[in-house]
Amino acid sequence: MSLAIVPGSFDPMTMGHLDLIRKAAKRYDEVVVAVMINPSKRYLFDLETRLEIARLTVADDKRVRVIADRGLLIDLYDRLGAKAVCKGFRNQTDYEYELHMADWNRDHNPRFRTELIYSHGQYATLSSTEVREMLARGEIPKEQVHPNALSLILTKLKKEL
Numbered sequence: 798m799s800l801a802i803v804p805g806s807f808d809p810m811t812m813g814h815l816d817l818i819r820k821a822a823k824r825y826d827e828v829v830v831a832v833m834i835n836p837s838k839r840y841l842f843d844l845e846t847r848l849e850i851a852r853l854t855v856a857d858d859k860r861v862r863v864i865a866d867r868g869l870l871i872d873l874y875d876r877l878g879a880k881a882v883c884k885g886f887r888n889q890t891d892y893e894y895e896l897h898m899a900d901w902n903r904d905h906n907p908r909f910r911t912e913l914i915y916s917h918g919q920y921a922t923l924s925s926t927e928v929r930e931m932l933a934r935g936e937i938p939k940e941q942v943h944p945n946a947l948s949l950i951l952t953k954l955k956k957e958l
Contacts, residue, residue: 798826798827799824799825799826799827799880800825800826800827800828800829800877800878800879800880801821801824801825801827801828801829801879801880801881801882801883801912802828802829802830802831802870802873802874802877802879802881802882802883803817803818803821803828803829803830803831803882803883803884804830804831804833804866804870804873804882804884805830805831805832805833806832806833806834806835806838806840806847806925807830807832807847807850807851807925808840808841808842808847808925808929809841809842809846809847809850809925809928809929809942809946809950810830810847810850810851810854810925810942810943810946811920811923811924811925811927811928811941811942812919812920812923812940812941812942812943813885813887813916813920813923813924814854814885814925815854815855815943816885816916816920817883817884817885817914817916818830818855818858818861819858820883820914821883821912821914822858822860822861824883824912825880825881825883826860827860827861827862828858828860828861828862828883829861829862829863829864829877829879830851830855830861830862830863830864831864831865831866831870831873832844832847832848832851832863832864832865832866833865833866833867833870834865834866834867841929841932841954842950842953844865846949846953848863848865849946849949850942850946850949850950851863853943853945853946853949854942854943854945854946856945869905870882870902871902871905871906871909872906874902874906874908874909875906875908880910881910881911881912882902882909882910882911882912883911883912883914884898884899884911884912884913884914885913885914885915885916886913886914886915886916887916887920887921887922887923887924888921892913895911895913896913898911899911899913923941927941928941928942932950932954937951938950
């Protein structure tokens with residue numbers, strides 16, 4: 798059985814992330830969405846909210862599960878027995894960054910394999926940053942986040958204000 802990890806901060810998870818997860822699920826038997834914690838990052842949503850948004854977003858696919866991890870991705874890779882980490886890229890800048898990260902991960906864990914998956918079409922420019930900016934302007938990101946998660950996002954945002 799093959800397992801892939803799709804890691805990220807998912808603050809919040811977008812339809813672009815879901816597109817990447819669906820593409821990974823076509824290639825692997827199981828996909829683990831790893832909501833990662835970077836202590837140097839400031840998040841709009843706390844960890845539990847980010848986890849719940851992710852769970853609501855992927856709820857339709859039983860081969861996808863969501864976890865949180867505070868450690869290094871190279872260690873999670875071995876703990877889960879992953880075959881690959883699937884990362885999306887939208888443009889040349891993303892691609893170069895992900896190649897650099899793939900090299901670092903492989904240098905520190907020779908078993909580590911990164912699969913880069915191109916995002917195109919309607920998701921080519923979508924990012925969590927764009928969604929956060931929309932929310933800050935009072936806009937509702939109906940097309941940018943999964944309908945299952947939109948209500949939670951709006952409820953949590955109102956509580957934060």
